[in-house]
Amino acid sequence: MIHARGLARTFDGRGRGKQKEQVKAVAGVDIDVAEGEIVGFLGPNGAGKTTTLRMLTTLLKPTAGSATVAGYDVATQSQQVRRSIGYVSQSGSTSPEARAGEEIMDHGMLYGISQKQAETRGRELFEQLDLDGLWERQPRAMSGGQRRRLDIAMGLVHDPTLVFLDEPTTGLDPQARANLWTHISDLRVKRGATIFLTTHYLDEADALCDRILVIDHGVIVASDTPDALKRQVSGDLVELVVADPAQAPAAARLLAAIADSEPADGAAGAGAATVRARVRGAGHEVAGLIRALDAEGIALESIEVRRPTLDDVFLTLTGRSLREGA
Numbered sequence: 001m002i003h004a005r006g007l008a009r010t011f012d013g014r015g016r017g018k019q020k021e022q023v024k025a026v027a028g029v030d031i032d033v034a035e036g037e038i039v040g041f042l043g044p045n046g047a048g049k050t051t052t053l054r055m056l057t058t059l060l061k062p063t064a065g066s067a068t069v070a071g072y073d074v075a076t077q078s079q080q081v082r083r084s085i086g087y088v089s090q091s092g093s094t095s096p097e098a099r100a101g102e103e104i105m106d107h108g109m110l111y112g113i114s115q116k117q118a119e120t121r122g123r124e125l126f127e128q129l130d131l132d133g134l135w136e137r138q139p140r141a142m143s144g145g146q147r148r149r150l151d152i153a154m155g156l157v158h159d160p161t162l163v164f165l166d167e168p169t170t171g172l173d174p175q176a177r178a179n180l181w182t183h184i185s186d187l188r189v190k191r192g193a194t195i196f197l198t199t200h201y202l203d204e205a206d207a208l209c210d211r212i213l214v215i216d217h218g219v220i221v222a223s224d225t226p227d228a229l230k231r232q233v234s235g236d237l238v239e240l241v242v243a244d245p246a247q248a249p250a251a252a253r254l255l256a257a258i259a260d261s262e263p264a265d266g267a268a269g270a271g272a273a274t275v276r277a278r279v280r281g282a283g284h285e286v287a288g289l290i291r292a293l294d295a296e297g298i299a300l301e302s303i304e305v306r307r308p309t310l311d312d313v314f315l316t317l318t319g320r321s322l323r324e325g326a
């Protein structure tokens, strides 16, 4: 459904001394998305997510590379591409003055469906996205989360089989986010839709996506299923909270015996000390560790074993935490 090769975009910016400076927003990305896939495009602010999406949806011309979307070339067949897709932009596209229902119908008709179809489908989406009773309301009199859901309804009203969503859940409360996740999954299950979405929420990418592309500084640094990405991180994180800080060095020595990485000291709480390290196959190793600690008379306040998260993946790939960036 989506095939991009060396897709790149450079912007003319102004440097600090006001001299011209080229901003390499997207530095030649290859993307392949198969029919029926839900693919997440994950990266921190400024990574190049929106720029890539705008190129794929023909709203922005690439400075290099090529792409086909739904079988059409984004450079030479932009009309056909646009007719084949739904797009929900990061900033939203509702005009504040029009009434929500009118706007969604106009939008559907723009894409070639009849007024009646547009109204039926629009009202159905309002119900599914918890916008009941807001058909006659102007977007400017809606809450941020309601406006966001209206944007999403607009992008879906013509029943596209390929949908681009740019940070669909930013600004939604947890319940509305969960509801939208269900809705997005349903688009695939019930309508066979293909979905390409950007996010910087790790849990969202994890819960929703079959595959994740991680982008950083305009370059795709990883592409795999969430589970496979997490397996790349070597080992689970084992964290010991030692009741007596004086025993922390001894605990660290025992942990080091089973660890892949040098144990690090964590924050010390009230009278306790934390020691943590990555351990491959921690599930098998901790029983022995606890016995060894016990044999040396080291009392623990707690022990925690945490499976790698997507944030650990990002940290391993880029040396930075996505959580800090986002």
Ligand SMILES: Nc1ncnc2c1ncn2[C@@H]1O[C@H](COP(=O)(O)OP(=O)(O)OP(=O)(O)O)[C@@H](O)[C@H]1O
Binding pocket: 011, 012, 013, 023, 024, 025, 026, 043, 044, 045, 046, 047, 048, 049, 050, 051, 052, 090, 200
């Ligand atoms: N029209 C433009 N002119 C100049 N620079 C731009 C323009 N649009 C984007 N950029 C720059 O390109 C880079 C990538 O921006 P982009 O909007 O694609 O990031 P993003 O991954 O969508 O980030 P966010 O998570 O904040 O939405 C940024 O450094 C941005 O400042």
Ligand SMILES: [Mg+2]
Binding pocket: 049, 050, 051, 090, 166
């Ligand atoms: Mg963006």
